[in-house]
Amino acid sequence: MDPADPVRGDRRTLRQDAASGQPVAHRAPAQPVEAEDAAPPSAVRRQGPGRLPKKGLREALKAAGAAHPERRLQLWFQDEARIGQKGRTAHRWWERGQRPLGLCDKRFTSAWLYAAVCPASGADFALVMPTVSTTAMSLFLDGFSRSLEPDVQAVLVLDQAGWHGARALVVPDNITLVPLPPYSPELNPVERVWLYLRERFLSHQILDDYDAVVQACCDAWNALTATPERLRSLTSYPWLPCVNA
Numbered sequence: 168m169d170p171a172d173p174v175r176g177d178r179r180t181l182r183q184d185a186a187s188g189q190p191v192a193h194r195a196p197a198q199p200v201e202a203e204d205a206a207p208p209s210a211v212r213r214q215g216p217g218r219l220p221k222k223g224l225r226e227a228l229k230a231a232g233a234a235h236p237e238r239r240l241q242l243w244f245q246d247e248a249r250i251g252q253k254g255r256t257a258h259r260w261w262e263r264g265q266r267p268l269g270l271c272d273k274r275f276t277s278a279w280l281y282a283a284v285c286p287a288s289g290a291d292f293a294l295v296m297p298t299v300s301t302t303a304m305s306l307f308l309d310g311f312s313r314s315l316e317p318d319v320q321a322v323l324v325l326d327q328a329g330w331h332g333a334r335a336l337v338v339p340d341n342i343t344l345v346p347l348p349p350y351s352p353e354l355n356p357v358e359r360v361w362l363y364l365r366e367r368f369l370s371h372q373i374l375d376d377y378d379a380v381v382q383a384c385c386d387a388w389n390a391l392t393a394t395p396e397r398l399r400s401l402t403s404y405p406w407l408p409c410v411n412a
Contacts, residue, residue, distance in 0.1 A: 224324065224345065224410050225410050227322065227343075227345045228240060228242065228322055228410065231320055231322050231343040232320075234343075235320040235341075235343075237318070238318050238319060238320035238341070239316075239318055239319050239320065240319075240320050240322055241285055241287070241288075241315075241319050241320070241321050241322065242285065242286070242287065242322050242324070242407070242410070243283050243284065243285050243321050243322065243323045243324065244283065244284055244286065244323070244324045244325070244355055244356050244357050244402065245281070245282065245283040245284075245323050245324070245325040245357065246282065246325065246326065246355055246357035246358065246361070247279050247280065247281050247282075247296075247299055247328075248279070248280045248282075248361045248364075249277050249278075249279055250277060250278055250279070250280055250369060250380060250383065250384050250387075251274075251275060251276055251277025251278065251374075251380055252272045252273075252274035252275060252276045252277065252373075252374050252380065253272060253273060253274060253275055253277070270371045270372060270373050271371070272372070272373050272374065276374070276376065276377050276380055277380060278295050278296065278297055278377065278380045278381050278384055279295070279296045279297070279298060279299050279303070280293060280294075280295055280296075280384045280388065281293060281294045281295075281296055281303070281304075281307045282357060282360065282388070283311055283321075283323060283357075284356065284357055284360065284398060284402050286356055286399060286402035286403045286404070286407055287399075287403075287407070288395070288399070289395030289396065289398045289399040290395070291388075291392050291395075291398060292310065292311045292314050293388050293392075294306070294307050294310060295381050295384045295385060297377075299328070299330055300330055301329075301330045301333040301335050301336050303330070304330045304331060304333075304336060305335075305336055305337040308336075308337065308338060308339055308342060309337065309339060311323075311342065312339035312341055312342055315341055315342075319341065320341055320342075320343060321341060321342050321343070322343045322345055323342055323343065323344050323345065324345045324346075324347060324355065325344060325345070325346060325347065325355075326346065326347050326351075326352065326355060327346045327347065327349055331344070331346065332346065356401065356402035356403075356404055356407075357402070359401045359402065360391070360398070360401055360402065363391065363401055364387045364388070364391060367387075367390075367391075368383075368386070368387035368390055368391070369383060369387050
């Protein structure tokens with residue numbers, strides 16, 4: 168990762184400014200983007216996301232390499248998680264025979280954390296959005312595209328949520344979407360990232376309002392990605408080197 172890059176270099180930049188579409192630092196007062204009102208990303212082509220070939224991910228990588236021989240392939244995985252006031256409790260060390268104390272909120276304000284990770288390098292890209300929709304996904308793909316190095320073709324594996332396969336989805340030319348088989352979340356390494364975030368950073372909390380939810384998302388993701396080795400450890404499934412071979 169190039170620390171000089173304004174998008175990828177600052178790991179604190181998870182929010183978006185509605186006017187510019189660029190991630191902004193935590194200290195900036197701008198609100199997270201209202202996805203349904205944002206303008207579509209520019210300088211990209213509209214295309215259908217395609218489907219995973221029957222022979223699997225290795226064949227999808229070969230097809231992406233054949234379509235973009237001038238670029239280096241990078242295998243990424245993407246997912247979204249809903250984070251909100253209605254949090255969760257988690258296991259705690261406590262005195263034997265006594266019930267531990269814990270905080271649990273029952274309100275329903277929430278935000279969505281969109282994230283993409285590269286298990287091989289520990290690289291990441293994340294944005295906090297107010298909703299899940301085709302427009303919000305297009306904004307995420309636009310930011311992710313601009314965060315990639317110029318000679319990289321990202322093969323982005325994701326589930327078959329409706330906004331991932333919509334005809335109106337704007338997919339940049341340097342991203343190839345590869346949908347997972349139906350009902351197979353266990354094949355997506357990002358699912359382990361969500362579990363880790365909820366257990367370590369997002370449990371036993373009272374979040375006052377939407378801004379507090381967004382800040383909790385940012386703080387949790389920044390704490391995790393401050394050490395790329397941890398992200399690689401969570402997402403490096405044993406079968407991934409075989410696919411990349």
